[in-house]
Amino acid sequence: MANDRATFGVDLHLELRGGTLRTGLMDALREAIRSGRLAEGVRLPSSRSLATDLGVARNTVADAYAELVAEGWLTARQGSGTRVARRAVPRRPAGTGARPPGGARAAAARPPTARPAYNLKPGVPDLASFPRAEWLKASRRALTAAPHEAFGYGDPRGRTELRTVLADYLARARGVYARPERIVLCSGFAHGLMLVGQVLRARRVREVAVESYGLGVHTDLLTGAGLRLAPLSFDERGTRTEELAAMKDVGAVLLTAAHQFPLGGALNPGRRAAVVDWARASGGLVLEDDYDGEFRYDRQPVGALQGLDPERVVYMGTASKSLAPGLRLAWMVLPEGLVDEVVAAKGAVDWMSSALEQLTFAEFLGSGAYDRHVRAMRLRYRRRRDQLVEAVAAHSPVTRVSGIAAGLHAVLELPPGTEPDVLRSAAWQGLALLGLDRFRHPSVAPALDGLVVGYATPPDSGWAGSLAALCRVLPGRDITDTPR
Structure with a gap:
């Protein structure tokens, strides 16, 4: 048989050090799994392929695989090959975990940092x-x-x-x-x-x-x-x-x-x-x-x-x-x-x-x-724009919507001094929003309070929830009413 490693499948980098070939191979595989370089479920090369790559006898690899299967490091099933076994992640000993600065009370006082549930940031179309x-x-x-x-x-x-x-x-x-x-x-x-x-x-x-x-x-x-x-x-x-x-x-x-x-x-x-x-x-x-x-x-x-x-x-x-x-x-x-x-x-x-x-x-x-795509998206985005304008008018009469003749975003003009509070409230609601002040040139004096709402960003499945979350954080809202 020709010694052509390209015919044998996946590549696997291992460094065999000390001891016999079989012992060195087993140690190298254990270390690769223990360090996470070989993640659970990863399929290993066939014994023939790995033996050819390492320049060792096939029986050496087969014996090493069998021993690691017995130890629980690997699994071997007919038709599925040899794979890295699922292994429990070792628990960190009590008291060794890093604490957030300021302790648990300070951590609880900070806004959530997880991925927001709703996203109305401008600049991105509906990717779905x-x-x-x-x-x-x-x-x-x-x-x-x-x-x-x-x-x-x-x-x-x-x-x-x-x-x-x-x-x-x-x-x-x-x-x-x-x-x-x-x-x-x-x-x-x-x-x-x-x-x-x-x-x-x-x-x-x-x-x-x-x-x-x-x-x-x-x-x-x-x-x-x-x-x-x-x-x-x-x-x-x-x-x-x-x-x-x-x-x-x-x-x-x-x-x-x-x-x-x-x-x-x-x-x-x-x-x-x-x-x-x-x-x-x-x-x-x-x-x-x-x-x-x-x-x-x-x-x-x-x-x-x-x-x-x-x-x-x-x-x-x-x-x-x-x-x-x-x-x-x-x-x-x-x-x-x-x-x-x-x-x-x-x-x-x-x-x-x-x-x-x-x-x-x-x-x-x-x-x-x-x-054809642009025309279809124009109709979709216009419907969203109209729904946004209607919902804001119903829930926050003090908020004026502007910049809506074109594009993928609208400006919600807020009462003076309210932009920071609305953004903080949005963060607690899991709503990603950007304020107008973020886009102001540093040398220009603050002149407007408002939100830049990207109504194109959410997929269809997330649009209603995003709009409802927005209405909950706007000033002067009626909290008993929700957009439909």
Whole structure:
């Protein structure tokens, strides 16, 4: 028989030390089981396979296995092979366990730290609604049609198949002026922003304007690139982009123009024009985060800011909200003069995103499955939004719901000074919630009390419970009434 270990099954790393081969093997197996490296139920290689790997006689392994079965370390059943036996975990002697700081009374006074029963944090879609069957069909078609070179090191801009269908989709659905050669694919919005931040720094940009309320991870990426931040104030018409004219050191501005995160409004048309005028006059760049632009409920989606001036706006989109963040699929539509610099930066840190996911998404998008999925989810999320608004109105008349024309979250504006108490109450109810203050830029004075409620996050089975838990913690609620 050929000595080919690839035919024998699983690999097992053991170090045999001292004594006879049989004794050394038994000691090594006992130690692997005792230390937890071999967990209960793990199937061991056949005696023939392990003997070949270790270079010992098969009878040596068979005898060692038999002895360990007799001792209770292993089990052996016909057709099931030899496995690690179930063993009781030794109890820790009384009095040796570590006590929480402050003793039992202090531990009881702290909010529970277990995984929350309900989750209304923003930023994640309903993952249970991911279109598995359609995605699998698209994956099979994409793999069947994929050229051999797709499995090699490709264009750092990403697969041309995806960039081509993306250009068509973005022009049709978001009003983006896009050509495939000006699209660069990346592994999520944060990855794209990191690359653009590096390019801005290399261009000697010193300062970037940001919205007063936004995601800290995004501002951290910009400061990590060596850029200073200048927050813009806001009012009922959105971010005050007219302030850019007085910011002499600002070379770029990051905006969520279609649906501001987290406050929820769309940028006023006059202020959209103002930011483009500033970019043209100053030579600056607008970084547009179109993170959930497909989900508009009460009227047609607001078109992308990029359509006003493709040479001054970097459009950045993602499949994280429309499909799932785990896909790590995002894209940038760049001004022509920026493409080579971004590609060079991307090549230095990440040559390209997964070609297989790109090809699958290209097939999914080009077949119309993506449009169908977005339309279905738009209806589902709109129903949830309406249920949220109705429940809050019934249980907490002092709470105003805003930012609901689009997106996957709503802002619940609370009476002044009540946000910390509501968040503490939510923690005790096992409800994961985030307050507005979490998203405030540190240099901006507190102005609003509120909650940022992600109504897309819970699966259908958890939506009613999450909504009921929310109503229980809102101020001015009627505790005898529960949402149905």
